[in-house]
Amino acid sequence: MEITPDHLVLFRRGFVVLNATIVYTRVVMLVLVVVAWMATRARKSDPDAPRSGWEGALDGMVSLVRSQIQEISDREGVDEYLPFVGTLFLFIAVSNVMDIVPGWHAPTGSLSTTAALAICVAVGVPLFGIREAGLKAYLHHYLSPAFxxxxxxxxxxxxxxxxxxxxLFGNIMSGSMIVALLLAIAPLFVPVIMQMLGLLIGLIQAYIFAVLAMVYIAATVHRQEERPQEQNQ
Amino acid sequence: MDTSTWIGIFSVSASAMCMGIGSIAPALSEGKALQQALSSIAQQPDEAGTISRTLFIGLAMIESIAIYCLVVAIVLIFANPFWNHVIAKPGG
Structure with a gap:
């Protein structure tokens, strides 16, 4: 049984190895880019074009992420974190939800993908902190309250x-593994229920990943703003 | 019994114990967190959004402990390094 799509090699020529993780990650990126391009295509050529359904859906998504960010960061009109957090959410959500496509291996079910996303957050949080307060003030918090x-x-x-x-890896991987195990035991109807639960878990995990990234960013930035009160984490 | 048998026995029972014992505390604490959140929402329905967001984050943090157990158990069963080491040697 496969625990990660990393071991599923789809193409191999010489030292070039394309495993399922890479391929499906590219597919998710392609889906996101194509949908975004199709939705905003009419608006770019003609600003007065009637609003399409796709554009409305994307707009709703963006304003949802924006309101969540504003609630967490406790400030009005912050759009600087929107691209980062929104991209994390959209990528994870799409790759989890496309589990309904037969033969799909969610790239988030591989520890390499989730580690890459987590490293993005680990690098992004200090960068946002440094940009808010400067390098010296940011490094100072590592030595506070004492060295x-x-x-x-x-x-x-x-x-x-x-x-x-x-x-993220454990949740998605366990979801697909439970479905695979149930297919061997009760292949008729039971896996469908677990797959529905898997879709729900996938969306919740995407939400949690994005919210946690935002909470880490907000904690770093808050700390720079109001050093005396160590509230909010 | 030879080494590979012992490794098999210990791996399977260790993964079962890891999952079983390891999920007790997260289950209890998730129940406690949920109970508190529900009673807070019942008292202050206006704050339901904030409470449920914080609840989700907290549940994710608690749940990650159970997920660590799951990952260890699955590694012990499906990708056991000790087992692979023994199997790779010719003649076991």
Whole structure:
């Protein structure tokens, strides 16, 4: 039984190996880009064009993510985190929801993909923090409240990155594995229910991943703004 | 019994114990968190959005412990490094 789509090699020539993870990641990217392009194509050529359904759906998605970001970061009119967090959410949600396509292996069911996404968050959070407060003030928080807290700060950053990666991987992988096991035991109807549960879990995990990324960013930025009160994490 | 048998026995029972024992505490604490959140929503329905968002984040944090157990159990069953090591040697 396959635990990760990494081992599923679709194409091999010399040292070029295309496994299912890479291929399906590209497919998700292609779907996202094509849908976004199709939805906004009419608007680009003619600003007064009537609003299409696709555009409305994308617009709703963007304003949903924006409202969530504003609620978490507690500030009005912040759009700087929207591309990062929104992309994380859309990528994970689409790759999980496309599980309904027969033969689909969700790229988020591979630890390589989720580790890459978590590393993006681990790199992005300090960058946002540095941009908000400057390098010196950002590095200072590693030494606060006292210098011996440095290893604990580092440990917390590493462990939350690992947790982000393993949480998404474990949820998606266990979902597909349960369906595979049930197919062997009761192939007629039961897997459908588990697959529906898997879709729900996939969407919730996409939401949680994006919200956690935003919470980490907001915690870093908040800390720079109001150092005295260590509220909100 | 030879080494591979012992490794098989210990791997399977360790994965079963890992999953079984490891899911007790997350299950209890998820129930507790949910109970608190529900009673808070019942008291303050206006804050339902904030409470449920925080609840989701907290549940994800708690659940990740159970997920670690699941990953360890699955690795022990399907991708056991010790088992592969023993099997790879000629003659077991």
């Amino acid at each position: 011996f807290m440095l290893p604990f700060h580092l440990a917390s950053e590493i462990s939350r990155t690992v947790a982000l990666a393993v949480r």
